[in-house]
Amino acid sequence: MYRDMYKIRRFEQEVFEFYKTGRMAGLAHLYIGEEAVAAGACAAIDFRDFIGSTHRGHGHLIARGADMSRMMAEILGKKTGYCKGKGGSMHIMAMDLGILGANGIVGGGIPIATGAGYSCKYRGTDQVVLCFFGDGASNEGTFHESVNMAAAWDLPVIYIIENNLYGITVDSRRVTKEHDLAKRAIGYDIPGYTIDGNDVAAVYETVRKAVQDARGGKGPSIVECKTYRHHGHNGSDPGTYRPPEELAAWKARDPLDLFKQKGYLDEAEMQAIQTEVDQEIQVACKFADESPYPDASELMDDIFCD
Ligand SMILES: Cc1ncc(C[n+]2csc(CCOP(=O)(O)OP(=O)(O)O)c2C)c(N)n1
Numbered sequence: 180m181y182r183d184m185y186k187i188r189r190f191e192q193e194v195f196e197f198y199k200t201g202r203m204a205g206l207a208h209l210y211i212g213e214e215a216v217a218a219g220a221c222a223a224i225d226f227r228d229f230i231g232s233t234h235r236g237h238g239h240l241i242a243r244g245a246d247m248s249r250m251m252a253e254i255l256g257k258k259t260g261y262c263k264g265k266g267g268s269m270h271i272m273a274m275d276l277g278i279l280g281a282n283g284i285v286g287g288g289i290p291i292a293t294g295a296g297y298s299c300k301y302r303g304t305d306q307v308v309l310c311f312f313g314d315g316a317s318n319e320g321t322f323h324e325s326v327n328m329a330a331a332w333d334l335p336v337i338y339i340i341e342n343n344l345y346g347i348t349v350d351s352r353r354v355t356k357e358h359d360l361a362k363r364a365i366g367y368d369i370p371g372y373t374i375d376g377n378d379v380a381a382v383y384e385t386v387r388k389a390v391q392d393a394r395g396g397k398g399p400s401i402v403e404c405k406t407y408r409h410h411g412h413n414g415s416d417p418g419t420y421r422p423p424e425e426l427a428a429w430k431a432r433d434p435l436d437l438f439k440q441k442g443y444l445d446e447a448e449m450q451a452i453q454t455e456v457d458q459e460i461q462v463a464c465k466f467a468d469e470s471p472y473p474d475a476s477e478l479m480d481d482i483f484c485d
């Protein structure tokens with residue numbers, strides 16, 4: 180899990196670099212600060228399972244095992260990327276890894292993940308689906324419609340709310356009366372957990388329990404992970420609407436630092452992981468940078484399927 184968190188952190192730092200230097204088109208919604216959610220949750224599922232993602236999806240995909248070279252190539256719009264360079268940051272998908280796709284439509288991934296959950300049940304498998312989305316998305320109708328259906332039909336979906344307290348510039352505490360969003364589970368008669376999303380072990384343990392229930396036919400759960408993005412909403416947002424002391428308090432609870440403080444690994448073990456990952460990141464950036472753009476003649480390829 181530490182490896183995954185460190186991979187996400189380093190990958191995102193490089194994405195930001197590409198963004199700032201104008202080498203990537205589109206937006207960069209950075210996951211820095213929220214790494215423990217993806218790393219802890221994805222450690223609790225198996226290869227046969229599915230994940231649904233969001234516009235802030237790089238971390239989910241990395242924790243799920245996506246190839247960082249192909250991801251970075253996609254982000255730069257290169258032919259060697261996961262979507263042959265036509266999806267970009269917000270639309271990376273990899274069905275061979277059960278990744279149902281990042282999604283630029285807020286709340287758009289929730290019914291897709293719920294549909295995958297229905298498919299698991301319909302086919303009689305014991306697969307489960309992790310459905311990641313934000314506090315903002317939890318106010319969309321798609322959330323309530325999907326959770327209602329999943330609860331009524333006992334679908335194997337774990338709804339993971341990444342409550343980073345903001346939807347772009349909007350403080351979620353201004354637009355929701357109840358700030359513990361997992362309490363919404365009560366209305367659907369399913370389990371709801373509100374946990375420290377910066378503590379990777381807490382995320383792992385809670386999602387593991389929810390996964391066991393889902394596999395055992397007990398239906399869906401909501402896991403609300405309290406966390407915080409260190410950067411603005413995207414690369415162009417300085418995030419000045421957030422009180423500096425709030426940002427400082429959350430930075431003092433950086434998920435990688437918290438992991439270190441808990442002493443799960445010793446300094447040498449962490450250093451070895453960092454060295455390996457730094458090399459992988461270097462390879463990914465070089466691969467993406469040197470890959471060709473798709474040819475103009477490919478513009479209309481892969482748009483429709485029969
Ligand atoms: C349906 C829809 N409405 C609005 C937007 C614009 N938009 C993009 S991200 C975002 C905020 C999402 O907040 P949240 O769900 O909390 O996720 P976070 O960005 O905090 O991870 C909004 C409103 C959109 N992309 N799609």
Ligand SMILES: [Mg+2]
Nearest residue numbers: 313314345346
């Ligand atoms: Mg949010």
